Amino acid sequence: MADSMRAFVIKKVGETGVVEKPIPEPGPEEAIVRTTAALICTSDVHTVKGALPVPDGRTLGHESVGVIEKLGSAVAGFEVGQRVAVCAVTPCYRCHYCQRGYTSQCGGPLGGYKYTVQMDGNMAEYFVVPAAFANLTPIPDDLTDAQAVYTCDMLTTGFMGAEHAYLNFGDTVAVFAQGPVGLSATMGANLMGAGRIIAVESRPERQTLAKRFGADDIVDFSQGDPVDQIMDMTGGEGVDAAIEAFGFPQTFEACLRVTKAGAGCRTSATTARTRHRCSCRSTRSGSG
Numbered sequence: 693m694a695d696s697m698r699a700f701v702i703k704k705v706g707e708t709g710v711v712e713k714p715i716p717e718p719g720p721e722e723a724i725v726r727t728t729a730a731l732i733c734t735s736d737v738h739t740v741k742g743a744l745p746v747p748d749g750r751t752l753g754h755e756s757v758g759v760i761e762k763l764g765s766a767v768a769g770f771e772v773g774q775r776v777a778v779c780a781v782t783p784c785y786r787c788h789y790c791q792r793g794y795t796s797q798c799g800g801p802l803g804g805y806k807y808t809v810q811m812d813g814n815m816a817e818y819f820v821v822p823a824a825f826a827n828l829t830p831i832p833d834d835l836t837d838a839q840a841v842y843t844c845d846m847l848t849t850g851f852m853g854a855e856h857a858y859l860n861f862g863d864t865v866a867v868f869a870q871g872p873v874g875l876s877a878t879m880g881a882n883l884m885g886a887g888r889i890i891a892v893e894s895r896p897e898r899q900t901l902a903k904r905f906g907a908d909d910i911v912d913f914s915q916g917d918p919v920d921q922i923m924d925m926t927g928g929e930g931v932d933a934a935i936e937a938f939g940f941p942q943t944f945e946a947c948l949r950v951t952k953a954g955a956g957c958r959t960s961a962t963t964a965r966t967r968h969r970c971s972c973r974s975t976r977s978g979s980g
């Protein structure tokens with residue numbers, strides 16, 4: 693094994709490149725994974741544009757799968773050579789936040805989002821997995837790496853939006869935007885027993901995918917105010933839960949406006965990386 697590897701880094705705000713870096717060694721609780729597939733996320737694009745303060749030269753990426761290359765001395769239950777997926781969020785599972793279930797907030801607000809923000813990301817030939825005893829997920833043999841890599845952020849972020857909507861069977865759910873995360877939220881709401889899913893989307897190919905993944909109705913926001921359309925479709929009552937998968941203040945507001953009065957003040961607004969108590973059932977699912 694050579695001792696250097698290629699890594700895709702932010703050279704400075706607005707500039708990226710591939711550089712050579714030393715192949716990392718694992719600490720006692722870490723693993724080193726050899727990358728076999730990776731996805732670029734909107735968050736990488738935002739980071740390159742300067743939205744997150746990261747040092748120049750930091751490796752980008754937080755959506756990678758691969759093969760375990762090395763295991764730290766304290767990591768049990770996994771084997772070198774095993775195919776694994778690693779979530780974009782890699783919490784410690786020990787701190788107060790993690791133990792209360794707020795793993796995205798590990799150590800403090802947004803603290804679970806470590807790749808690129810707190811350490812080198814995983815768009816490199818090898819990457820470190822912190823708290824590897826809890827952050828390695830074996831990939832079943834019948835899934836390809838290219839399939840599994842979608843679980844690292846897009847699927848999990850969308851599913852978490854649906855989980856945090858705390859649906860009851862038969863609930864009516866609106867999902868704002870049907871990009872990869874919104875489509876995953878639609879899929880998640882369907883799996884969690886939603887009775888009616890209203891997908892807000894204007895692009896025809898995404899409308900088709902939304903229906904394939906469980907949407908019952910499509911609201912095309914280019915054809916009129918989506919809030920008015922949803923209120924009309926629900927007899928003026930609104931929905932039991934709304935999931936925000938676009939990332940703009942206007943869509944957050946639209947979620948609040950379409951959510952039924954008194955629709956369970958017991959849930960949270962969320963991304964896979966954020967989880968805040970909220971007084972309504974609109975949930976944020978991130979823009980992945």
Ligand SMILES: [Zn+2]
Pocket residue numbers: 732733734735754755780845846980
């Ligand atoms: Zn991502």
Ligand SMILES: [Zn+2]
Pocket residue numbers: 783784785786787788789790791795797798799
């Ligand atoms: Zn933690």
